[in-house]
Amino acid sequence: MKDIFFRKRMWRRAELKKRYDVVIIGGGAHGLATAYYLAKNHGIRDVAVLEKSYIGAGGSGRNTTIIRSNYRTPEGAEFYRDSVKLYESLAQDLNFNLMFSQHGHLTLAHSDRGMIVSAERAEVNQLLGIDSRVIGRDEVKEICPQISLDGTFPVQGALYHPPGGIIRHDAVVWGYARGADRGGAEIHQGVEVTGIDVSDGRVTGVQTSRGPVACDTVVACTAGWSTQIGEMAGVKVPIWTTILQACVTEPVKPFLDVVIVSGQLHIYISQTDRGEFLMGSGVEPYPTFSSKGTFAFVEELAKHMLELFPQLAGTRILRQWTGLCDMTTDFSPVMGVTEVEGFIVDCGWGTYGFKATPIVGTTLAELVATKKTPRLIEPFKLERFYTDTLVSEAAAASVTH
Secondary structure: OHHHHOOOOOOOOOOOOOEOOEEEEOOOHHHHHHHHHHHHHHOOOOEEEEEOOOOOOOHHHOOOOEEOOOOOOHHHHHHHHHHHHHHHHHHHHHOOOOOOEOOOEEEEEOOHHHHHHHHHHHHHHHHOOOOOEEEEHHHHHHHOOOOOOOOOOOOOEEEEEOOOEEOOHHHHHHHHHHHHHHHOOEEEEOOOEEEEEEEOOEEEEEEEOOEEEEOOEEEEOOOOOHHHHHHHOOOOOOOEEEEEEEEEEOOOOOOOOOEEEEOOOOEEEEEOOOOOEEEEOOOOOOOOOOOOOOHHHHHHHHHHHHHHOHHHOOOOEEEEEEEEEEEOOOOOOEEEEOOOEOEEEEEOOOOOHHHHHHHHHHHHHHHHHHOOOOHHHHHHOOOHHHHOOOOOOHHHOOOOO
16 A cells, blocks of 8 residues: 555665776766666666766756757768657657657748758758658748748748657656666766776776776766866867757747747747747857856847747746757767777767767667677767868757857
């Protein structure tokens, strides 16, 4: 009878041991997914996930929940294609309701050049088997009757991506946390990594706020703090950090059942299950670790929002927040091995990280288990910055970052 009144914890509260096979720094979606797939796919269970705050406190709990794979480069599009495929069955795999809704994604084009870029992206997507195509303004209006097409920058058409949609981000974090725990991994919240031990060119352990922990492999999944973690291991990561701001309105009667993105207006919009309009823009153009939002962001966002949906003029902003973003020069992530043996990085995601969660966890787990870099993440290795083999993904951002 007691189970009726007292729910069991979703994951255990274990004592931090002196040694693990693998230590994952960062209790966000990427770190938890890696722990989950290490156990599920490779039987590696002696894993500790160390999070200095609470799980999902960083980018995993602050993103705007959009899932898509309509990227510009073949390397990026293929990578996110496989991530969306994993998302489609993830709720069943984790036995956890993630509230994934694939109701389509429209990237608006406001000029001839915008239509050309959309066509280029559509061609790359179609060659990789991704459902993505260019549509005219009449079909945009058919898909989203509520939108205004004749604002300051009239809409000429859009890149339509039917598999795109939204998902509950905290549910993804909790689902992976429970799955990792059931697989044998330990999740330690409130444990900050203060140093990484390196001897003879390889990792031997980490220093934490609860004492030293020995290990053979360290995986760094710390969006926003990647340069600091890299420095602890003596690895320089070519990243700068800034913030992305977002906000939601008060709930209104649901009428928007597609994700709207405009690079010209620097805005993306979706409506949540609760009826709130969830909106974001580009990252700030300066390095910062500030957690404070700005009025200029809300002012500009509201102006462009009303160009597309003037019927929301009387709607109030409910709340506003920021999240840290690691930015690379080519707008693609950094994944894989480093010059320090046993130290693996997963960083530089900009604003793309959450939508890549399942494939990141799968490929990083494979790398840890086999010591071989999976083909999908080969283009994103750290050494590309030294061999001049960058993967320029700026055109896929759809907003200014």
